[in-house]
Structures are given as C-alpha cells and as structure tokens.
Amino acid sequence: MSNCLCLACNHSNSITTKFCSQCGAKLQIQERYRALKVIGQGGFGKTFLAQDESKPSQPRCVIKQFAFETINPNASQGNLDVAIRLFEQEAKRLDNLGKHPQIPELLSFTIHEGKQYLIQEFIDGETLEQELSRVGAFSEQQVRDVLVEVLQILEFVHGKSVIHRDISPDNIIRRRSDQKLVLVDFGAAKHATATLLAKTGTGIGKPSYGAPEQMLGKSVFQSDLFGLGVTCLHLLTNVEPFTLYDVLENEYQWRQFLNGKIVSDVFGKLLDRLTSYRVKERPSSVIETLQVLQPKAAPIKQAPLPIRSSQPIQAPASNSSNSLVLDCGNGVKLELVKVAAGIFDMGSDKDNYEQLIHRVNLREFLIGKYAVTQEQYQAVIGNNPSSFKGALNPVGKVSWHHALAFCQKLSQKTGQKIRLPSEAEWEYAAKGGNQSKGYDYAGSNNLDEVAFYKNNSDSKPHPVGQKKANELVIYGMSGNVWEWCLDDWHESYQAKPDRLKNNGNEPWGNVNSNTNDHSYRMLRGGSWGSRDYNCRSASRNFDSASSRSHFYGFRVVLPLL
Structure with a gap:
C-alpha cells in the first residue's frame, strides 16, 4: 500500500496511485520515492518505510518528514528554529560524511508540498535497544564486540571532524544481511572546528546517555566516547542508565547490577574511564580507546617470513620464475609468489x-606472499x-x-x-x-x-x-x-x-x-x-x-x- 504523507490524512492507497484518494496529496516525492508505511513518529514528524520507484528493483529506503510546527503548534519560534537546524543538519552531516558501509547513505534532501523531507538508505535490522529487550543483558565479550565495532565507525566520523552527539542503543542497528552494526541518526551531529569547540551552545542528545559537558552545550569528541560507554553499561546490565548513576558519588555504580556476572578488571576500568564525569579522565580519542582494548601479548614463535640476508637477492620477473624476492633495503626482503x-x-x-x-580472465602475475610488514614499510618509506x-x-x-x-x-x-x-x-x-x-x-x-x-x-x-x-x-x-x-x-x-x-x-x-x-x-x-x-x-x-x-x-x- 502507498501511505499518504499528509499528517492529517495518513490514508492507505493502492501502490499504483499517484495521488491520495482521500486528500488529493501527491504520493511520490521527486516522482520516485513512495512511502509504504509509518515506521516511527516523534516530535519532528513521521518516518516512513519507502521504495525508490526509479530503479527496476525498487529498493527500500527511508523518508524522514519534518513537520515540527504541525505536531507542536504551541512551540516557540526559538524551538522551531532549533528543530529546523537539527533536521537540516542531519542531511548536511550525512552528505559531508559521504559513503561508509556502516552509516546510512543520504539519497535526497528536498521540499515536497511545502514540507522538508530527508530520504536515506534503509537499514534492515534491529536496534541494540530492541536486541537487548529480546535477549537480555550482553556478555562482556558481546559488549567488547559492540565497543570495538562502533569505535571503528567513530574513527571515520571523527576523522571527518564530526561529533555524533547522540550515541545510544536505539541509534545503533545490527544489519540483518551481514550482522554489522550501523550508526544512525545524525540529526544531533556537529561539525567540530576549533572555533565551535570553544563555544557553548544548545544541549543536544538523550539526557541518559549525553555527557555532562554536552548537556551544557559544549560537545567534544570525548562526548561520543561517554555516550558509547554508557551504552555499553546499559547492554552489560540491562538496567537503565539513570538507575545505574549514583548522584552522590557522581559516577555509575554499575557493578552492583551485574547479578553475579564476572567482568575483567581491565575492561571494567575502561568502562569507568569512558563514563567519567570529567573529560580529562576519559580516553583522549577513539584510537587511545582501541589501544586500551589491546592487551600486551607474549612473544609468538615466528614462522618462516620474508627472507633476511646481508646480500641483496634479486631475480628478473619472468614467466619461468615461480617466485621473486625484492630487496627493500637494510637487509629487509619482500617475497612475491607467482599466480598462473x-x-x-x-x-x-x-x-x-x-x-x-x-x-x-587474468594473465599471470606475482603477488606478495604476505601483507606488507612494518619492517618492510619502514625500510622503503622511512x-x-x-x-x-x-x-x-x-x-x-x-x-x-x-x-x-x-x-x-x-x-x-x-x-x-x-x-x-x-x-x-x-x-x-x-x-x-x-x-x-x-x-x-x-x-x-x-x-x-x-x-x-x-x-x-x-x-x-x-x-x-x-x-x-x-x-x-x-x-x-x-x-x-x-x-x-x-x-x-x-x-x-x-x-x-x-x-x-x-x-x-x-x-x-x-x-x-x-x-x-x-x-x-x-x-x-x-x-x-x-x-x-x-x-x-x-x-x-x-x-x-x-x-x-x-x-x-x-x-x-x-x-x-
């Protein structure tokens, strides 16, 4: 069925209809995006599951509608301005971030019959909030997996000088097709420049996951780490963050809600750092957080690896050669093997x-027997x-x-x-x-x-x-x-x-x-x-x-x- 986009109507029409049979509203945005059903509604407007009818496969997508002033008729002009800014900001952030396999792709941002619409890639899956409700508290390893994977996404986001500002279980979706986590809802995201980081603005994000400085309008990159840390505590305990937080001690007393579950000391201390009230007590960056997750390992017995010799070993690249060893310098060699x-x-x-x-079809070639190692890179690049x-x-x-x-x-x-x-x-x-x-x-x-x-x-x-x-x-x-x-x-x-x-x-x-x-x-x-x-x-x-x-x-x- 084709869902009417009109807030006052919401009528279901035949999938082939171009105009709503009840109110006459146009059912396709940009002659291609058709709403199928409402999948969410909040203070900004409705969110629809939709399809792109300009493509033969008619792939699913999401239509986000901005109708703040209709839903909130008594809102002040200031609140309306903030809402407009946040809605437009999500489109800009998605556009600036470009393509990443774990961030929804922006397909269009347009005005249709007087209202703003954001159309983006549809992520088929369930949020971590839904998963938590279905399966109960996560194990330490499951929480570590979530932490590492979301940190990988944040490394990309922060590398584009963007702070998400709304990290929470309902903004992380486990995609059904490959079980990858996808970070969604960039409506609160902020482009971080030195000037902006020095300013105080509007507090953004969910209060139960938002960092203290963020709630006061001063977001930094570590604010995302805080939100991710609180998300991990929620997943680990299946207890709401407000309940975990001890106002008198000014910290999360999450260990008393583990119900006998054992959490390693190293991981527990990292969660404490991530959710610290003071910014300077948190890890300084995504990279530092990932490094903390890497314990020092005992030396591993080395298998035969790229050949070392005081004499350069060179061989011509020829069709009769099954391998080739190149001299990277400083006695470091790089071995390639023949692929017929x-x-x-x-x-x-x-x-x-x-x-x-x-x-x-492929002609024969030689390829590295191993990925390029750090010693090889050092020898060649310095x-x-x-x-x-x-x-x-x-x-x-x-x-x-x-x-x-x-x-x-x-x-x-x-x-x-x-x-x-x-x-x-x-x-x-x-x-x-x-x-x-x-x-x-x-x-x-x-x-x-x-x-x-x-x-x-x-x-x-x-x-x-x-x-x-x-x-x-x-x-x-x-x-x-x-x-x-x-x-x-x-x-x-x-x-x-x-x-x-x-x-x-x-x-x-x-x-x-x-x-x-x-x-x-x-x-x-x-x-x-x-x-x-x-x-x-x-x-x-x-x-x-x-x-x-x-x-x-x-x-x-x-x-x-």
Whole structure:
C-alpha cells in the first residue's frame, strides 16, 4: 500500500496511485520515492518505510518528514528554529560524511508540498535497544564486540571532524544481511572546528546517555566516547542508565547490577574511564580507546617470513620464475609468489555488493606472499605509522595514497613495476587461482585455520605467516588487515565493462595518485576486528582513498608480460 504523507490524512492507497484518494496529496516525492508505511513518529514528524520507484528493483529506503510546527503548534519560534537546524543538519552531516558501509547513505534532501523531507538508505535490522529487550543483558565479550565495532565507525566520523552527539542503543542497528552494526541518526551531529569547540551552545542528545559537558552545550569528541560507554553499561546490565548513576558519588555504580556476572578488571576500568564525569579522565580519542582494548601479548614463535640476508637477492620477473624476492633495503626482503593465468568466477550471491557473479580472465602475475610488514614499510618509506608496533606485523594506518607511494618507491629501488593488485587479481589469488578448492575463506572453510579475526585476534593484529596458507601458499588474505586494491568503489558488478571481464589485471576506474583525491577505493579480506562474514574471499569493502585506519594495510603485485 502507498501511505499518504499528509499528517492529517495518513490514508492507505493502492501502490499504483499517484495521488491520495482521500486528500488529493501527491504520493511520490521527486516522482520516485513512495512511502509504504509509518515506521516511527516523534516530535519532528513521521518516518516512513519507502521504495525508490526509479530503479527496476525498487529498493527500500527511508523518508524522514519534518513537520515540527504541525505536531507542536504551541512551540516557540526559538524551538522551531532549533528543530529546523537539527533536521537540516542531519542531511548536511550525512552528505559531508559521504559513503561508509556502516552509516546510512543520504539519497535526497528536498521540499515536497511545502514540507522538508530527508530520504536515506534503509537499514534492515534491529536496534541494540530492541536486541537487548529480546535477549537480555550482553556478555562482556558481546559488549567488547559492540565497543570495538562502533569505535571503528567513530574513527571515520571523527576523522571527518564530526561529533555524533547522540550515541545510544536505539541509534545503533545490527544489519540483518551481514550482522554489522550501523550508526544512525545524525540529526544531533556537529561539525567540530576549533572555533565551535570553544563555544557553548544548545544541549543536544538523550539526557541518559549525553555527557555532562554536552548537556551544557559544549560537545567534544570525548562526548561520543561517554555516550558509547554508557551504552555499553546499559547492554552489560540491562538496567537503565539513570538507575545505574549514583548522584552522590557522581559516577555509575554499575557493578552492583551485574547479578553475579564476572567482568575483567581491565575492561571494567575502561568502562569507568569512558563514563567519567570529567573529560580529562576519559580516553583522549577513539584510537587511545582501541589501544586500551589491546592487551600486551607474549612473544609468538615466528614462522618462516620474508627472507633476511646481508646480500641483496634479486631475480628478473619472468614467466619461468615461480617466485621473486625484492630487496627493500637494510637487509629487509619482500617475497612475491607467482599466480598462473586463469579464468574464475568473481563475486558471490551472498551480498548485493558481490553480485553479479561473472567470469573473469587474468594473465599471470606475482603477488606478495604476505601483507606488507612494518619492517618492510619502514625500510622503503622511512617511517612506521602503525598503532600496534611489531616488525613482522602488517603495516597499519596507511591510506590508499600511502600504499601507492610505497609501490612507487619500491619500484624505484628495484627497477620493477610494483603496484597494488586490481580487485580481480586480489580475489583470484585469495580464492587459490587455478588451484582453487572453492573455499569461502582464503585457504579453508574454517576461518580459524587461516585468519586472525574478531573471534581469535585478542583485538589486535598479529605477525604475518602465523596461520595456514591458501592453495597458492599465500598467507593472510583473510583477516589481520583489510587490503587496499587499485579499483574505484562500485556498489556491485552489474555495470562492469566487458573489457575488464576479459582482462582482470586492469583495475576498474581511474588510478589517480593525486593526494587530494578522496574518491572511494576498494578494500578486501577483512581484518583482526572483522566478523567471519567480512573475511570471505568474495567480501567487499571501501573507504576514502585518504582514510587511514589501523585495520587497513596492503600487499603488492608485479605484473608479468
């Protein structure tokens, strides 16, 4: 049925009707977005589940209606102005943030029959508030998982100088298709500049989750950490935050509501810091919070890794060579293995991003046996940007531009044409090339055999080569770090040109090394913080070419003529 957008009407019409049969209101916004049913109503207006009828698949979306003055006829002009500002602000923040797989995409912001409407991507799932009501209190590990995943999203948001200001269980949705958490409702979000951070404004956010300084109109990045910390306490205890808070002690007395549940001392202290009344007692940033979640590990016995020698080992890149060892300098070597030419089926039917499955031809090439390590990056570039240090850990906190710069410098050092893999080269190698046994992950159907991921990583990256290799004796293409590829981001393979299906060694899109380029680039393989679903060889992700995360690394390719 087609739901009328008129507040006074709310009539259900036939899905093919263009005008409401009761009040005559137009039922499509911009001749494409049709409301199907009301899924929420608040002080600003109604929220509708809708469909985009301009596309053959008519994908679901969400229509948010601004009707504050109708719902609140006695509101002052000042309150109306604030409401208008917040509604418009959500559209601006979503637009400024651009595309992120765990933030709803803004589709349109428009005026329809005298009212403002915001149309955004529909996230099919349930909020953590709904999940808590359904399953009861979360375990410590479940709360840690939520904390790490939302921190990853906030790292991106804060990196765009945006403070969300409304972190709470009802603004975090677990998406049904892949079980990823999605951060929603940027209506309270604020662009943080030095000038704005020095000003006091309107208190925004839910009082039970809002940081003290935020309620007084002075939000900082740590205000989001406070809201996330209180969210964790609510999930851990299934007790409302107001009940947990001790006014006399000015702190959350959450431990007395655990009902016998054991929480580790380290994690408990982190929750205390996150929810501290004083800003300076909280972690200073998302990165610091994530680092606190990483316990120091005992040294791990090293498996055979990139060769070290006092003599440079060089070999020509030729069709007869099954491997190649490059000299990065300072005795540090980088080994590549040969991937024979072949044809494979790229994509899967498990996710819309991975469709359609299509056949791709590839010429032979060489690819890194391991993700680029910190010692290799240090030898070539002269610095190590990683948050979690370890010579044989994969390098982290590198953008797509950083990865390209590494390839260019290593090419200069070795006289070889080193580059990032195309997305097709990466997936072909991960799936085992012409030796593939059809595994879901790179080398096995048992992810624990081949990858460090959320369930076994202890919330940190690990030295390369510690898990089982895949069919081509390539290590770590599932988990540990997401790996940059050359290609531009495309939502699916449906528009992929035939020439790229016939030549998978060519990237899809413009390979632009301009550091001002913030276009979205491909990431593959999952990381130490990823769920198993995202570590599949067919799984796809993306981020801005300039984005840096300790979850992001890369491996290199050398084409063979």
